[in-house]
Amino acid sequence: MCALVVLLALVLTGCSGSSGGADAGPSPEPSGEPSGEWWRPRPGLDWQWQLTGRLDTSVDVPVYDIDGFHHSKETVDALHRDGRKVVCYLSTGAWEDFRPDADDFPRSVIGRGNGWEGERWLDIRRTDVLEPLMAERLDMCRDKGFDAVEPDNMDGYRNRTGFPLTAADQLRYNRLIARLAHERGMAVGLKNDLDQIPDLVGDFDFAVNEQCAQYGECGRLTPFVEAGKAVFHAEYELPTGRFCADSRRLKLSSLLKRYALDAWRRTC
Template structure:
C-alpha cells in the first residue's frame, strides 16, 4: 500500500499483533453469540517467518462462467457494509455487504452470509506477493520488487499483466468457487509508491483494467481499490470502489464519478472521528465506516 495508507493486509496485521501480544482498542465491538460465528477450518503449518500459522491452501478451483454486465451485482450508493479481515468473522454485524479475506474463509462462511441475505466480497492482493499465502511460490521471481512496508510482502511488477495472470486467475477462481459475489483486489495504485520498478500511471491503468476484466471473466463483480486519481478513467471498468481515508486526504469528491454512475463507494476512515467526516459522507451518499487498522470486527458506521 502507499506510505500514507498502510493498508491492513490481514496476515501482516496478524503477525504484528502476535509479535506485540496486544490488540488495538476497538471503536465499537460487536459481541457475537457463539452461534453467530463460523470459524474456518484449522490452518496448516507455514514456512512463514512468523510463528503464526498461515492459511490452509485451497483446492485448485475451476473458473466460473463470465456473467453478462446486466447480471453482475452492482452495489448502490449508500449500501451498508462490514469490513473484517480477521477471523472468525462476526456474522452478527448488521450490514448488507461483508468484505472478508478470501483465503481465510471457506465456502461455508460465504454460504451462511448468503443465507442471512448478505453479499460477500473476497479480499485478495493483486499488487504484492505475500510469502504467507499458499500460492507464493507461483509468482515469477523476476516480478518480485521491494517491500511494501508489511512483513513478508513485496511489490509486484505489474507492467506486463500477462505474466501475473496465472496466479491472479487462480485467486479469482478460488473466490468464485467459494461463492463470493465480488472481489476486492488490493494494492492497485503501485505507481504512487517506490516499488523497485518504473511503474507509470499508464501501466497502472492498463493493469487495473486487466484485473477488472479478469474478475468479470470469473463471474465476479470487482472493486477499484483506492487509486482515487484514476477513478474517473476507471469508473466504466469497475462495479464499485473501496476507499481508505478519502476524508483524511480531502479526496472524497474525486469519487463522484462512481456515485453518479450509481455505484457504491465503500469507505473507511481510521484516524478521523466520525463527527469529522460523516456529514460529508451523508451528503455524498458514501458507505462510511470508522475502523481500526487491524480491520477486526469493530466498526462504527456513520449514523
C-alpha cells in the same frame, strides 16, 4: 422470382444487412461499461470490512468484505443465507509471503516492500506471469461463491515499487483484473487509485477507499456515486464526527475501523 434472386445474391456475397455479420466492418471499441449479470452495489449500502480475527457474522449489514483465502465456501454460503452479499478481498498488486501460492511467484516480479509485514509490490507490467496467477485466485473466489472482488494494492505506480511503473501500466493492469473478475461473473471494486477514477469508473462496479476524509479527497470519488455505484469507505484516525456529515452528503458508505481490520467498527 426476383425476391428469390435477391436473396440468393445476398447469401453468395455474405451480406448481412444491418445484423452486423463478418463483413459488416470492424466491431466498435468497448465502451468500458460492464454489461454482464453480476451484482452491482448501489450507493449508500452499509457494509462490514473484516480481514483479521474470528469472523463476526452478527453485524446486521447487507455487505461483508472478507479475506478470500481465509474463508471457506461454507462461510460464504452461511452469509448468503443471512441475506448478505460477500466480497472477496485479494491482493492483486502485491506479493504476500504468507499466502499458499507465494512460491508460484518468480523473484523477478517481486519488488520493494509496501509497508506491511511480508508484502512486496509486484511488477504489474509482467502480465504474462501475473495474469494466470491472478486468474487462479479469482477462480478461488468464484468457486467459493463470492459475489465480488476487492483487489488491493492497485496503485503501485504512485509508490516506490522497485519497478519503473507508469500510469499506463497501472490502467492496463487494473483493467485486466476487472476483466478477469467479470469473466467469472463477479463484481469488482477499484481500491483507492483516486487519480485514475475518471478513466476506470466504467470498468469497475464500485470503489473501496481508505482515508479520503483524512486527506480531503472524498469528493474525487463522486464519479462512482454519479454512475450509481457504491463507494465503500473507511477511516482509521478520524472520529466519526469529523467525516460522517460529509459522507452522508456524498452518499458514501463510511466506517471507522482499526488498522487491524478486525470485527470492531463504528458507522455513520
